[in-house]
Amino acid sequence: MNPIKISVIVPIYRIEDYLPKCIESLLQQSFKDFELILVDDGSPDNCPKICDDYAKLDQRVKVIHKPNGGLLSARKAGLDAALGTHIAYVDGDDWVDHFYLDTLYKLAVANDADLAVTGHFREFDGKIETIKPNNPGFYNEERIKSEILPNAIYNGEFCEHGMSTYVWNKLFKKELLIKVLYDISNDVVMGEDAAITYSYLAISKQLVISKIPLYYYRQRHDSIVKSVEDPKTEYYRLGLLMNFLKTKLSPVLDKYNLDKQITYYLYSQILVRSGGLTYNQQKDSWFNPFLKTTKDSKVVVYSSGSFGQHILSTNLKTDYFKIIKWIDVDFHDLKIGENTVNPISSISNNEFDYLIIATINPSTHKSLKEELELMGIDSSKIVKIDTDITKIQNLIEDLGFDQNFIFTKKTN
Structure with a gap:
């Protein structure tokens, strides 16, 4: 009888500063019947040695060294080697709760679920935010098709997912994952998690969603800035x-x-x-999605996340807006052009024409707008994205x- 119930697969590339914490959190799990597959995707730093060192210390650790092929190829290589009946994916710069595997497995088994989903924590610059699914419960095949899938990618509010794209807050059945993962081209290097999650959901017959947060997602500002290619x-x-x-x-x-x-x-x-x-x-001509704003509008940009950084980077090239200030409640040291991130308390209404909240998530937009209004910011200056x-x-x-x-x- 195969004692391995879960294969935990960790794709690894250039994360040597974070990898030990990730591995330690997995080896210290309360759940014991698992194997840990570390997939070194041709990492040029010290990651390969870190993987090998842990494999010498714990027999549950299996290491795969392969040429760099991208995230999907690493996920596939891990699945090729997996012996567990269930698969969990963990990103090597994140870490997990002590009961991460135990809770996921019990959720899956108790509900005979093809897919188990939980909440997670978002960690940024030492601050931790708890994020929970909005639709907890058990769903049979009929409810998956009538309630979950029609709102999974877009739930009616631009652009909020009814089901999170992430693979790391989920537990998959290996026999089903095999049916979808290998169909995804390795050329899909944007939205890889969405390709897995939504195609897997389409063949799932039973789903369980829990609000319990178990996974610590590390939001790294140094991992966000990427030059936009052609x-x-x-x-x-x-x-x-x-x-x-x-x-x-x-x-x-x-x-x-x-x-x-x-x-x-x-x-x-x-x-x-x-x-x-x-x-x-x-x-x-330029398509400008920010309602009310026009070329040369004096603008404040709220958010130093991916969208906010790309707004600043794009504006450097186009000089479309006059960006007066860049703000974020997650204040940290970051600079694009002449703009550095400032705290939200640093702005006043007479400085700018409009304020762009750089998010495509309506719940986040609403929450941040309310906070700005409490700070005295004119709500009429806070713009929305055109969703016509x-x-x-x-x-x-x-x-x-x-x-x-x-x-x-x-x-x-």
């Missing part, structure tokens, strides 16, 4: 993801609902990666995506 390359990659989702979800969702979910998801990803402003070559579906569809078509969300304009 837009055509990025659109091609996004098209791979969106077309894959359409293919896998078409059997379980009606075309109208599926196309709407993917349209909003694609739009949100284009916005984040482009810093909001998107050059529309067909119309030889017709404008979005026209933009996506003009950029070069076809009806199946494939990017048809080839890269240079």
Whole structure:
């Protein structure tokens, strides 16, 4: 009888400062019947040695050294070697609660669930935020298809997921994961987790969602800043993801609902990666999604996360807005151009025309807007993102995506 119930797979690349804490948190689990598969994806730092050292200390640790092939290839390599009936994925720069595996496994077994989902903690610069799913409970196949999948990617509020994309707060059955993971092209390097989660959900018959937070997700500002590549390359990659989702979800969702979910998801990803402003070559003009704002508007940008950083980086190139200040409640040392992050208490109404909250999540937008209003900021100056579906569809078509969300304009 196979004693291994869970295979924990950790893809590893350039995270030597964080990896020991991750591994220690897993080896100290209250749940014992697991193996830990460390997948060194050709990491050029000290990670390979760290992996090997832990393997010498604990027989539960299995190490795979492979040439760099990206996150999906590492996840696949781990699955190839897995002996457990269930699979958990953990990112090597994060860490987990002492009862992470125990709770996930009991949730899965007690409900005979194909997928178990929990809450998580978000850690940033020493601050920890608890994030819990909005829809806890047990779902059979009928409810998955009628309640979960129609709102999984886009829940009716731009652009909030009904089911989180992350794979690390979930426990999968190996026999089902095998059916979807290998179908995902390794060229999908944007939204890899979404490709796994949503395609797996489409073949799940029983689902359990718990509010218990068990996973510590480390939000690293040094991991966010990435130079935006040639837009055509990025659109091609996004098209791979969106077309894959359409293919896998078409059997379980009606075309109208599926196309709407993917349209909003694609739009949100284009916005984040482009810093909001998107050059529309067909119309030889910039598409500005921030309602009320115009070129040369004096703007304050709230959020130093991925979207906020891309807004600052894009504006350096386009000089579209006059960015007066960059603020965040998660105040930390970060600079883009001449702008550094300031605390939210540093602004006053007479300094700016509009304030952009750099988030595509409506719940986050609402919460931050309320905090700003309590600080005396004029609510009429806090802008929203344009979510007119017709404008979005026209933009996506003009950029070069076809009806199946494939990017048809080839890269240079």
